[in-house]
Amino acid sequence: MSRLKIGVLISGRGSNLQALIAACAAPDFPAEIVLVVSNKPDAQGLDHARAAGIETATVAHGGFPDRESFDREIDKHLKSSGAELVCLAGFMRLLSTWFVETWHDRVVNIHPSLLPAFKGIDAHAQAIAAGVRLSGCTVHIVRPEMDAGPILVQAAVPVMPNDDEDTLAARILEAEHACYPLAVRLLAENRVKIVDERAVMMTPEGRHRPLIFPPTE
Numbered sequence: 001m002s003r004l005k006i007g008v009l010i011s012g013r014g015s016n017l018q019a020l021i022a023a024c025a026a027p028d029f030p031a032e033i034v035l036v037v038s039n040k041p042d043a044q045g046l047d048h049a050r051a052a053g054i055e056t057a058t059v060a061h062g063g064f065p066d067r068e069s070f071d072r073e074i075d076k077h078l079k080s081s082g083a084e085l086v087c088l089a090g091f092m093r094l095l096s097t098w099f100v101e102t103w104h105d106r107v108v109n110i111h112p113s114l115l116p117a118f119k120g121i122d123a124h125a126q127a128i129a130a131g132v133r134l135s136g137c138t139v140h141i142v143r144p145e146m147d148a149g150p151i152l153v154q155a156a157v158p159v160m161p162n163d164d165e166d167t168l169a170a171r172i173l174e175a176e177h178a179c180y181p182l183a184v185r186l187l188a189e190n191r192v193k194i195v196d197e198r199a200v201m202m203t204p205e206g207r208h209r210p211l212i213f214p215p216t217e
């Protein structure tokens with residue numbers, strides 16, 4: 001089986017990276033991580049990568065005159081690693097149009113809300129402030145605009161009455177760790193087509209119950 005080679009970009013904790021590392025450890029998973037790049041030298045996620053024997057690189061954004069030259073350096077690392085798909089996993093830099101177009105349809109991101117609701121860095125606070133009963137997470141193909149692009153996988157997660165940003169973030173994070181490997185699998189198995197800026201794929205038929213919160217009984 002030939003496995004899709006992925007490069008993961010991180011800035012911090014790296015729990016989604018860990019979920020991807022764990023998924024890739026299964027012999028039948030159709031992708032492998034060939035490189036992890038961080039813009040922060042002390043990102044915890046780099047330790048997870050090293051522990052798994054994955055090549056790492058640090059590209060500190062401070063040393064570049066503009067966003068595109070920083071992105072070009074990241075691109076160099078990715079190209080020389082042989083990466084075919086780029087996974088943003090808590091990467092806190094907005095990528096340039098140049099990068100997104102160079103890797104057109106081959107950059108994915110995970111965001112802790114049901115997009116297109118609550119874009120931006122404070123998605124959990126926005127969900128609590130809006131009083132929604134359900135929030136969740138989204139894995140999507142990256143476009144130059146922040147938190148936009150064809151949606152691959154979403155999970156809905158209840159917002160509890162007493163939630164603060166941390167408790168909601170923890171509940172959503174658990175769903176993220178299931179969604180990201182699933183999205184990578186769908187792409188690696190060539191089960192997704194982008195048509196008119198929507199990700200089209202065949203999903204199993206059958207009855208799907210609505211998720212209602214609060215529960216009806």
Ligand code: GRF
Nearest residue numbers: 013014015016090110111112
């Ligand atoms: C996650 O909540 C992800 O959705 C967002 O940044 C966070 C990264 O967490 N883009 P981690 O570094 O993967 O633990």
